[in-house]
Amino acid sequence: MDQYVVFGNPIGHSKSPLIHRLFADQTGQQLEYNTLLAPLDDFSMCAQGFFKQGLGANVTVPFKEEAYRLVDSLTPRAKRAGAVNTLSKLADGSLQGDNTDGAGLVRDLTVNAGVQLSGKRILLLGAGGAVRGVLEPLLAQNPASLVIANRTVEKAEQLAREFADLGPVAASGFSWLQEPVDLIINATSASLAGELPPIAASLIEPGKTVCYDMMYGKEPTPFCRWASEHQAAKVLDGLGMLAEQAAEAFFIWRGVRPDTGPVLDELRRQLARG
Ligand code: ATR
DSSP states (O other), rough: EEEEEEEEESSOOOEEEEHHHHHHHHOOOOOEEEEEOOOOOOOHHHHHHHHHTOOOOEEEEOOOOHHHHHHHHEOOHHHHHHHOOOOEEEETSOOOEEOOOHHHHHIIIIIIOOOOOOEEEEEEEEHHHHHHHHHHHHHTTTTTTEEEEEHHHHHHHEEEEEEHSSSSSSEEEEEOOSBBSEEEOOSGGGGGGGGHHHOOOBOTTTTTTTEEESOOOOOOOOHHHHHHTOOOOOEOEEEEHHHHHHHHHHHHSSSSSOOHHHHHHHHHHHHHHH
């Protein structure tokens, strides 16, 4: 049977095996997909060992940058992202790295939530790996503006400089922003600590601004709660992005695009059960 895994550390709670098994059932593809706990100091040996047999892998925290350095070739979007979340063994035996996170976010927003990004004012909170991974696909949607706001402003400025050739991107501190925007995407890890980036409520125009948290959980994240309290038009969490980045990886490996709708419903049911 064709072998696939997701590498991470920790990896026990990954939803990727469930997602890919549901995709395989739905599309009639014969494959096995498991978790693989890679040692923190030995990802590359672990990956090379797996690919003696395996055909493809996803990569999650903390190995996405290491995977970027390991591969023989990179897709243009992985190169821009500076990180790899999808590995594929090509016909010549070489290893290719791709990054489907940004495509997953854009598809969740535009297809699943029906939010058009062209001509819109987008605010991205954070300036870490999660932001770097989605900048190119977001700018490809031709927003009117894309502001990266971060606690450490220099990191936002660095990213804005690096992606300036792709569109109207600027950097900011959190407290400098007051005017409403069309879309706010939280890509900070503040939710992990139960915190919220300190941004003004005036950034939300009630009934118009869409708020998206790349994180998700059983309960709404602090950012999603804040967005609901200030009457955001839509409040979305990152579960759809998770399903969509997986669907994009599945498509790369198998040439078939699964329907994420029923899979997302199942993920939502399981999350509610805890
Ligand atoms: P990831 O790969 O998930 O992006 P990261 O590279 O560690 O992780 O980046 C974490 C991001 O969350 C950073 O933008 C960080 O801000 P700093 O660059 O100033 O460190 C942001 N972040 C983490 N905790 C935060 C908090 N409590 N409030 C606001 N921003 C926070």
